[in-house]
Amino acid sequence: MTDDVLTDELWDRLAPLVPVRPRRFRYPGRRPVDDRAALAGILWVLRNDVPWRELPPGLFGVSGVTCWRRLRDWHTAGVWTALHEHLLAELNAAGRLDLHRALVDSSHVHALKGGGATGPSPVNRAHPGSKHHVITDASGVPLAATVTGGNRHDVTQLIPLVEAIPPIRGRRGRPCRRPRYLLADRAYDHDAYRRRLTARQITPIIARRGAPHGSGLGRQRWPVERTLGWLHQFRRLRTRWERRVDIHQAFLSLACSIICLRKLQGSF
Incomplete structure (x- = not known):
């Protein structure tokens, strides 16, 4: 499974789990970076072990700091845990557990x-x-x-x-x-x-x-x-x-979800 296909498959399952950000009317500020691009940046760091500040901003259109914040916020919101549970349910339904x-x-x-x-x-x-x-x-x-x-x-x-x-x-x-x-x-x-x-x-x-x-x-x-x-x-x-254990746990949970997805797709 190629990286692009893997990211697309993950995003299809992750998108319904991402919490909706409340819209600000009085001081809207900058438009938030696309969550799909942030996921691609997080996966890049997970696979290649590069410092957040060295994430190529032109590659995904998102900075390393933004990706780090999304990883943290989604972990706090329980997104990575919910993603893992969703994929386990898919595997169980397919008879692969x-x-x-x-x-x-x-x-x-x-x-x-x-x-x-x-x-x-x-x-x-x-x-x-x-x-x-x-x-x-x-x-x-x-x-x-x-x-x-x-x-x-x-x-x-x-x-x-x-x-x-x-x-x-x-x-x-x-x-x-x-x-x-x-x-x-x-x-x-x-x-x-x-x-x-x-x-x-x-x-x-x-x-x-x-x-x-x-x-x-x-x-x-x-x-x-x-x-x-x-x-x-x-x-x-x-x-x-990572000094923060929640960030490292988020990476570990995401990696478990990727393994489940690859198992579901028959990659191994």
């Missing part, structure tokens, strides 16, 4: 400028870092993604990830919010969290610490690791430059 099982994993990213939701990374000589926590369906479609400090243990985010799964519509009946099984690696091995999952009627399938390898669990978990690889193909997510 396997919600019987869910997979969880995380990945470290270097946070060069520090900021909220950062901490000394245990895998990068205690430099400031963040973690991307992701929960997917059995095929690797991201259901939810969150950002925490790099020093947060994976198991502490297990229940928040499960709770972050939105109500997935698209089929007749109640929206689906809970998988039947949850698969995870040894980092999530803790009896207290196993009990909390069981209380939510979710069967945990989590590797035990100290157990020998060869259980075959890795052959079922690899889609979530592939999804983390897909997310980090967006260069803006490989290294965290």
